[in-house]
Amino acid sequence: MAGEVTEATARAPVAKLAELLRGARRAVALTGAGISVPSGIPDFRTPGKGIWEGVDPMEVAHIEAFHRDPKRFWSFYRPRFETLADKLPNAAHRALARLEGAGMLDAVITQNIDRLHAKAGSRRVIEVHGSIATSSCTSCAATYELERVAELFDDEGVAICAACGGRVKPDVVLFGELLPAAAIAEAEELCASADVLLCVGSSLEVHPVAGLPEVTLAGGGQVAIVTRSSTAYDSTAAVKLDGDVVAELEAVLEAL
Ligand code: ZN
Numbered sequence: 001m002a003g004e005v006t007e008a009t010a011r012a013p014v015a016k017l018a019e020l021l022r023g024a025r026r027a028v029a030l031t032g033a034g035i036s037v038p039s040g041i042p043d044f045r046t047p048g049k050g051i052w053e054g055v056d057p058m059e060v061a062h063i064e065a066f067h068r069d070p071k072r073f074w075s076f077y078r079p080r081f082e083t084l085a086d087k088l089p090n091a092a093h094r095a096l097a098r099l100e101g102a103g104m105l106d107a108v109i110t111q112n113i114d115r116l117h118a119k120a121g122s123r124r125v126i127e128v129h130g131s132i133a134t135s136s137c138t139s140c141a142a143t144y145e146l147e148r149v150a151e152l153f154d155d156e157g158v159a160i161c162a163a164c165g166g167r168v169k170p171d172v173v174l175f176g177e178l179l180p181a182a183a184i185a186e187a188e189e190l191c192a193s194a195d196v197l198l199c200v201g202s203s204l205e206v207h208p209v210a211g212l213p214e215v216t217l218a219g220g221g222q223v224a225i226v227t228r229s230s231t232a233y234d235s236t237a238a239v240k241l242d243g244d245v246v247a248e249l250e251a252v253l254e255a256l
Contacts, residue, residue, distance in 0.1 A: 013239050013240065013241050014241065014248070014251045014252055014255050015255055016238070016239045017198075017224050017226075017239050017241060017252050017255075018252050018255035018256050020196050020222060020224055020238060020239065021099070021104050021105075021196060021198070021252070021256065022104075022256065023195075024104070024194075024195040024196040025195050026106050026190075026193055026194050026195055026196075027099075027104060027105050027106060027194060027195060027196040027197075027198060028105070028106050028107050028108075028109065028190045028191060028194040028196070028197055028198070028216075029096050029099075029105055029107070029108045029109065029197075029198045029199075029200060030108075030109045030110075030191075030197055030198065030199045030200070030202060030209060030212055030213075031096070031108060031109070031110045031111070031112060031117070031199075031200045031201055031202060032110070032111045032112065032199075032200070032201045032202025032203065032204075032206075032209065032227075033111065033112060033201060033202070034200070034201025034202060034203075034227050034228065034229075034245055035090075035092050035093060035110075035112070035116075035200050035201035035245055036087070036090075036093075036112055036114055036116055036201070037201070037245075038090040038091075038092060038244075038245065038246050039087050039088060039089060039090045039093075039114075039116060040087060041084065041087055041112075041114055055076060057175070058175055060072065060073065060076045060077075061076070061077070061174050061175055062174055062175040062176050063174045063175065063176040063177045064176055065174075066167075066169060066174060070158045070167055071156050071157060071158055074153070074157050074158050074159060075157055077170060078153070078157065081132055081146070081149065081170070082150075084113075084114050084115075084132055085132070085146060087114060087116065088116070088119065089116040089117070089119045089120035090116075090246055091246045091249070091250055092200065092201070092245045092246045092249045093116050093117055093119070093120035093122070094120045094121070095246075095249035095250060095252070095253050096108055096117065096120070096122055096200070096249070097117070097120045097121035097122045098121075098253060099253070100121075100122055100123060100124070101121070102256075104256070105198070106124065106190065106194075107124040107125070107126060107190050108122050108124065108125050108126070109126045109128060109187045109190065109191070109209075109212070110125060110126070110127055110128070110129075111128060111129050111202060111206065111209050112127075112129070113127065113129055113130055113131045113132050113172045114131075114132065115131055115132060115133055126183050126186050126187050126190070127180075127183060128173075128179060128180070128183050128184060128187055128208055128209065129172060129173040129179070130170075130171045130172040130173045130180060131171065131172065132146055132170060132171075132172060133145070133146055133171070134146065134171045135149045135152075135159065135168050135169060135170045135171055136168065136169060136171055137161035137163065137164060137166045137167070137168050137169075138166055138167050138168070138169050139161060139164050139165075139166025139167070140161060140163055140164040140166055142161055142162070142163045142164070143171075144162075144168060149168065149170075152168055179207075179208060184208055187208070187212060188208075188212070188215055191212045191213075191215040191216045191219070191221075192215050192216070192218075192219045193219060193221075194216050194219070194221045195221045195222065196216075196221060196222050196223075196224060196238075197212065197213055197216040197221060197222070197223050197224070198224045198226070199213060199223065199224065199225045199226065199227065199231070199233070199237075200226045200227065200245055200249070201226070201227050201245050202227060202231075203227065203229045203230075203231055204225075204231040204232060204233055205231075205232075210232070213233045213236075213237075217236060222237075222238040223236060223237045223238060224237060224238055224239045224240075224241075225237045225239070225240045225241070226240075226241045226245055226248050226249065226252075227241075227242065227245070228242055228243070228244075228245075
């Protein structure tokens with residue numbers, strides 16, 4: 001039946017991904033910065049773009065920078081917060097929300113802090129790097145919604161806790177900080193039991209996301225990749241789509 005094999009291997013990647021999703025008992029998505037680029041949020045690892053221009057994120061978005069020089073930290077983070085707060089989800093975020101709504105996707109694990117999956121209607125979102133949704137006092141642990149953080153800035157531009165006068169930090173994982181243990185455990189559990197791990201817009205280089213496809217593969221599941229960049233999993237992935245994330249995911253939805 002050589003003819004059938006040839007036909008199967010020649011099938012378009014979009015159709016192949018649609019078939020994987022149709023056949024999955026449990027599919028989980030794993031997303032990175034690439035899914036939010038069409039929403040106007042640059043990937044900070046692309047040099048010289050937007051707010052990251054002339055800034056070393058490793059230096060300014062580091063927990064030590066927050067403690068050592070909160071004024072400088074917030075002079076960078078405050079406009080970033082304000083910019084992110086206004087961003088809207090794009091068709092790729094909406095595609096994943098539609099898959100979940102149709103019962104074809106269990107959850108979205110994301111490296112992104114921009115809340116766009118939730119804004120697009122995804123219900124189960126695991127944010128392994130935290131999110132801009134809240135900020136918390138480093139002294140008394142009081143938590144402030146994003147909309148309220150603007151009221152906390154003192155004359156120096158540093159966010160100060162209204163309850164105790166302590167310093168308020170965004171609930172995002174800064175460089176040099178531990179990852180949120182509960183979110184990581186949930187992500188690993190989801191990946192271990194997933195038939196299909198759909199990786200979208202991530203180069204799968206940054207821990208912990210870099211290790212999650214391995215968890216799915218070890219559990220007998222398959223990995224699908226929708227991203228322009230090359231990844232360490234390209235050769236083990238069941239399918240790789242390397243076009244624009246919006247166009248690719250819309251095509252997959254159409255093929256379902
Ligand atoms: Zn406080």
